Structures are given as C-alpha cells and as structure tokens.
Amino acid sequence: MSVLKLKLDQDQLLEDFFESTFLIGIVSSARDYQLCWQINNHMHYNFRVNNSLEINLSKHQRAFYFSVFEYEEPTKSVAHYFYNNHCKAEFLLPELKNIDYLWLIKGDYYQQQDVKTLIDQLRHVELVQLVSLLDIKDIKNKMNLIF
Numbered sequence: 001m002s003v004l005k006l007k008l009d010q011d012q013l014l015e016d017f018f019e020s021t022f023l024i025g026i027v028s029s030a031r032d033y034q035l036c037w038q039i040n041n042h043m044h045y046n047f048r049v050n051n052s053l054e055i056n057l058s059k060h061q062r063a064f065y066f067s068v069f070e071y072e073e074p075t076k077s078v079a080h081y082f083y084n085n086h087c088k089a090e091f092l093l094p095e096l097k098n099i100d101y102l103w104l105i106k107g108d109y110y111q112q113q114d115v116k117t118l119i120d121q122l123r124h125v126e127l128v129q130l131v132s133l134l135d136i137k138d139i140k141n142k143m144n145l146i147f
Contacts, residue, residue: 010143013146014142014143014146017145017146018136018142020106020107020108021104021105021106021136022104022105022110022115022133023102023103023104023105023133023134023135023136023139024102024103024104024105024115024118024119024122024131024132024133024134025096025099025101025102025103025130025131025132025133025134026099026100026101026102026103026122026128026130026131027098027099027100027101027128027129027130027131028100028101028127028128028129029100029127029129030127032067032069032082032084032101033049034127035101035125035127035128036049036069036082038125038126038127039082039122039125042121042124042125042126043118043121043122043125045071045080046071047069047070047071047080047082048069048070048071049067049068049069049070050068050069050070053068053070053081053147054066054067054068054147055068055083055092055144055145055147057090057092057144059090064087064088064090065087066083066084066085066086066087066092067083067084068081068082068083068084068147069081069082070082073107073109076107076109077107077108077109078105078106078107078108078109078110079105079106079107080103080104080105080106081103081104081106082101082102082103082104083101083102083103083104083145084100084101085099085100085101085102086100092141092144092145093139093141093142093144093145094141095139095140095141096134096139099132099134102134102145103122104145105118115133116133119131119132119133
C-alpha cells in the first residue's frame with residue numbers, strides 16, 4: 001500500500017494570506033483588552049477577542065498563547081486583526097521585540113492613504129505610545145501570523 005504525502009506550499013500560502021493586507025505595529029504598555037477597548041471607543045471599531053483564532057506556539061517544550069482580536073467591517077469586506085506580540089517573554093514575531101501589538105488589515109477596500117489616516121487616528125488614542133506601518137516583506141516569521 002502506498003502512502004500519499006501532501007506538501008504544503010508555504011510560499012503560496014503566505015502570498016495568498018498577505019495579499020491586499022497592511023500591517024501596523026503598536027507600542028503600548030497597556031493590556032490588550034484595555035487597548036482594544038480604547039480603540040473601540042475612540043475610533044468606533046468593535047474589536048472582540050476571538051478565541052478560535054488564538055495562536056499557539058511551542059518553544060523550548062513550553063506552550064505560548066497569543067490572543068487575537070477581530071473586527072469585520074460589515075459593508076466594506078475588510079477584516080481587522082489585532083495580535084498580541086508577546087506572551088511570557090516570548091514573541092509572536094521575534095524580529096519585532098520592540099512592538100507590543102500588531103494590527104493586520106485584510107481586504108481590498110483600504111488603500112495606502114486610508115491606512116495613513118487610520119495611523120493618525122491611532123496616534124491620538126491615549127494608551128498608544130508609538131505607531132508604525134510595517135513592511136510585511138521584511139518580516140521573517142510572518143508564518144506565525146497565519147491562523
């Protein structure tokens with residue numbers, strides 16, 4: 001009996017997942033739920049934790065869980081994902097240790113100017129210390145963002 005092995009094309013998976021996306025890095029000392037609450041109130045979003053999207057990474061025989069908040073815009077076919085980048089001194093994206101949270105915008109509606117406007121609004125949220133647009137091509141461990 002022969003065994004059929006399927007090989008996952010990670011390059012194609014990454015390309016498909018990150019097509020029409022923007023990634024924003026956020027520095028804040030607040031807890032994820034506190035920051036999302038402030039973003040929801042000040043920017044009129046509706047981020048909610050989605051436990052089914054929680055990312056589980058295993059390193060050094062320990063499990064680390066990274067929470068993911070989600071908001072889908074009903075009329076624009078755009079999904080927003082808010083990742084916690086750290087858990088117990090481990091990082092979802094180790095190359096971005098200075099970034100506390102990641103905001104992924106996925107969908108065709110947003111253009112570069114829309115994202116710049118969103119970043120400007122985000123800078124006025126009280127708990128946000130620093131905001132930066134990140135280039136997805138420069139991130140080595142972007143596979144960790146795929147749920």
